[in-house]
Amino acid sequence: MGKRDSEGVPAVKTLAADTPDAPPAAGVCAKTACTLTLEQAIGAKVRLLRRRIGITVSELAAASGLSGGMLSKIENGQISPSLTSLQALSTALCVPVTAFFAGFEEQRGCAYMRAGTGPIIERRGSRLGHQYRLLGHALCGAVGLEPYLITLQDDASPHPGFQHEGTEFIYMLAGEVVYRHGDRSYHLTPGDSLLFDAAAPHGPEQLLVRPMRYLSIIAYAREAAG
Secondary structure (H helix, E strand, O other): OHHHEOOOOOOEOOOOOOOOOOOOOOOOOOOOOOOOOHHHHHHHHHHHHHHHOOOOHHHHHHHHOOOHHHHHHHHOOOOOOOHHHHHHHHHHHOOOHHHHHHHHHOOOOOOOOOOOOOOEEOOHHHHHOEEEEEOOOEOOOOEEEEEEEEEEOOOOOOOOOEOEOOEEEEEEEEEEEEEEEOOEEEEEOOOOEEEEEOOOOEEEEEEEEEEEEEEEEEEEEHHHHO
């Protein structure tokens, strides 16, 4: 997680999201998530506004002083229009320049993951027998979110010294652990949860019943991602 995570930078190892039969990768949702570029959002908005007033590409090109080819490329999201071009289009369409950015700002991301298909991520705890399966990754807007399914098998070792930026929520699914945060320890069994500032040292201090599994959800300010 870049400079925000002393546990190691997540790196997807095996998931190939660009293959025809691969499941959607974490943080990806068809064409409606963060994959829509600013150019595509602006182009879609220009096309929508043009069709709404019932004029052709040629007519809008003439009204705005742009060439038909240039306008076609803008509508298809193939180029990044200059502010001068956007101003000309806003005048021709009788809308403010900010109207062209509304489609991009209003996109809402979605991450879908089939059971058992989340990539195994290498983190600092991996060498201690902690398995991290990423269940999604959202980096839209101001907040980043990373949900993990963490499994500790019989050969896992305790480590209460993890530190990274953000807030973390854990929810016990199986097993039993004494989990440390700062100078306090918590005895967690299935159904128990913990929400804490992840900048303080934290992690499993005593592994009482193994194997154990728990959900770990990390939220952080987007700028913290570096």
